[in-house]
Amino acid sequence: MDIAHEGAPRRLRALPTRLVNQVAIVADRAAERALETTGSRRHHYALLVALREFGPASQADLGRRTRIDRSDIVAALNDLAERGFVERSPDPADRRRNTVTLTAAGARHLAELDQRLDGAQDELLAALSSPERAELVRLLTKILDDHARG
Amino acid sequence: MDIAHEGAPRRLRALPTRLVNQVAIVADRAAERALETTGSRRHHYALLVALREFGPASQADLGRRTRIDRSDIVAALNDLAERGFVERSPDPADRRRNTVTLTAAGARHLAELDQRLDGAQDELLAALSSPERAELVRLLTKILDDHARG
DNA sequence: CCTATTTCAGATGGACTGAGATAC
DNA sequence: CGTATCTCAGTCAATCTGAAATAG
Numbered sequence: 406m407d408i409a410h411e412g413a414p415r416r417l418r419a420l421p422t423r424l425v426n427q428v429a430i431v432a433d434r435a436a437e438r439a440l441e442t443t444g445s446r447r448h449h450y451a452l453l454v455a456l457r458e459f460g461p462a463s464q465a466d467l468g469r470r471t472r473i474d475r476s477d478i479v480a481a482l483n484d485l486a487e488r489g490f491v492e493r494s495p496d497p498a499d500r501r502r503n504t505v506t507l508t509a510a511g512a513r514h515l516a517e518l519d520q521r522l523d524g525a526q527d528e529l530l531a532a533l534s535s536p537e538r539a540e541l542v543r544l545l546t547k548i549l550d551d552h553a554r555g
Numbered sequence: 556m557d558i559a560h561e562g563a564p565r566r567l568r569a570l571p572t573r574l575v576n577q578v579a580i581v582a583d584r585a586a587e588r589a590l591e592t593t594g595s596r597r598h599h600y601a602l603l604v605a606l607r608e609f610g611p612a613s614q615a616d617l618g619r620r621t622r623i624d625r626s627d628i629v630a631a632l633n634d635l636a637e638r639g640f641v642e643r644s645p646d647p648a649d650r651r652r653n654t655v656t657l658t659a660a661g662a663r664h665l666a667e668l669d670q671r672l673d674g675a676q677d678e679l680l681a682a683l684s685s686p687e688r689a690e691l692v693r694l695l696t697k698i699l700d701d702h703a704r705g
Numbered sequence: 706c707c708t709a710t711t712t713c714a715g716a717t718g719g720a721c722t723g724a725g726a727t728a729c
Numbered sequence: 730c731g732t733a734t735c736t737c738a739g740t741c742a743a744t745c746t747g748a749a750a751t752a753g
Contacts, residue, residue, distance in 0.1 A: 412620055414608040416669075417601060421676050421688070422582040424695040426597075427622065429579030430720080431702045432572040437742090446742080447576075451567060458564040465710055470563055472577065474745060479712055501710040501752045519566075526571050532701035537694055538571070544683065544691045545574040551682035552581045580744080587718095596718085615734060624721060629736055651728045651734040 432529050439525035444488065445518060448473055448481040453515040456491065456507040463502040490514050582679050589675035594638065595668060598623055598631040603665040606641065606657040613652040640664050 417423050436447055445453075451471040456462065459470065464478050473481070482505060485491045490511030496502035507515075530538050567573050586597055595603075601621040606612065609620065614632065618625050632655060635641040640661030646652035657665075680688050 413622070414601075414604045414620060416604045416608065417621070418696065419692060420672065421692060421695075422586045422672070422679055423597070423601070424692060424699070425575065425579045425582045425679075426586075428695050428698050429575045431698065432575045433743095436572045436576075447573070448743085451564075451573070454564045454566045458566065463710075464712095471567070472563070474743090475711075476713080476745075477743075499710085499753070503711075522570065522572070529572055529575075529698065529702075532697050533694065537697075540690065541694045542569060542571060542574060544687055544694075545571075545578050546568065547682050547687075548578050548581065548679065549574065583719095598719085613734075624719090625735075626721075626737080627719075649729070649734085653735075 428529075432525075435525040435528045436522060439521040439528075440518065443514070443518060443521065445484075445514070446481075448477060449485055449490075450515075450518050450522065452478070452481055452485065452505075453490065453507065453511060453518070456505060457512065457515060461504050461506045463496065463499075464505060465502070467505065485511065488514075582675075585675040585678045586672060589671040589678075590668065593664075593668060593671065595634075595664070596631075598627060599635055599640075600665075600668050600672065602628070602631055602635065602655075603640065603657065603661060603668070606655060607662065607665060611654050611656045613646065613649075614655060615652070617655065635661065638664075 433447075440446060440450065448471075451473060452467055455467055455470045459466075462470070464482065465475065467473070468475050468478050482491060482493065486493055488510075490508055492506045492508055493503045494506070496504045530541075533541065583597075590596060590600065598621075601623060602617055605617055605620045609616075612620070614628050615625065617623070617632075618628050621628075623631070632641060632643065636643055638660075640658055642656045642658055643653045644656070646654045680691075683691065
């Protein structure tokens with residue numbers, strides 16, 4: 406028999422660092438489950454989204470946009486390129502860089518992931534009203550913007 | 556040069572599962588840094604808090620209270636027992652169980668961790684007002700309570 | 706000379722699984 | 730018998746570090 410979150414110590418229930426950590430576990434599980442059958446993970450999704458929104462970019466740029474580590478970018482792009490969802494080509498203007506481009510197949514794959522992840526959001530936030538969801542997003546964004554300036 | 560969170564794709568900035576995940580990274584780092592010199596980590600802290608709040612408990616109970624996996628409980632309690640912060644004794648009423656007890660040294664150590672973690676909360680939530688912090692805790696708790704019932 | 710980009714090899718900590726031994 | 734507890738061994742995805750090769 407499982408004890409619900411109400412069974413946790415008061416101190417832990419009121420500790421924001423812990424609270425955020427626990428909600429992230431639930432959130433990550435929901436996102437993982439949503440992507441389960443797609444062959445993609447959160448990193449792949451974030452990279453595809455960045456390419457759709459900003460157009461072709463270098464790997465270093467993608468890392469800054471998504472906050473994914475340079476080294477994990479390499480691995481995720483290898484996967485995506487193998488499946489034909491992105492293409493890597495050398496940047497003639499700066500030969501250290503790869504220009505990464507979203508393919509048509511990649512855009513279609515991304516649309517599918519979008520839908521599945523919308524479902525994961527609803528699952529995570531089922532207990533919250535629309536204004537509550539908006540407020541949560543606002544507060545989390547405020548925290549993140551504050552720390553990204555550090 | 557690092558791009559702030561404002562530089563992230565709009566879709567990602569508005570995606571709660573992602574947002575929570577990113578804030579959790581910041582939160583975990585703050586908590587880790589706060590505990591850095593203490594020889595304890597988040598698991599140790601959660602276990603000590605549970606023992607203080609509920610008194611002596613079996614390892615299975617501690618796992619339910621803290622949502623730490625049975626197997627990670629074993630490792631964390633090994634550490635704490637080695638340092639004299641908890642004691643394990645067989646439960647005479649049910650000989651499958653260990654009764655885990657907080658020692659005086661453990662309580663002193665816990666008081667130190669409490670203080671350090673208070674600092675980590677302020678660091679994480681620096682950008683939020685008091686009512687905003689309370690609202691964030693309320694919303695996160697609501698999500699967690701909702702999912703703990705699944 | 707120093708910095709930036711891509712890549713690889715690996716460390717680390719956390720969440721989790723499976724199985725065995727023991728006891729209810 | 731089936732179930733619960735404790736323990737160990739080990740998997741897994743994600744975060745992150747260090748260093749090499751190349752190029753600005």
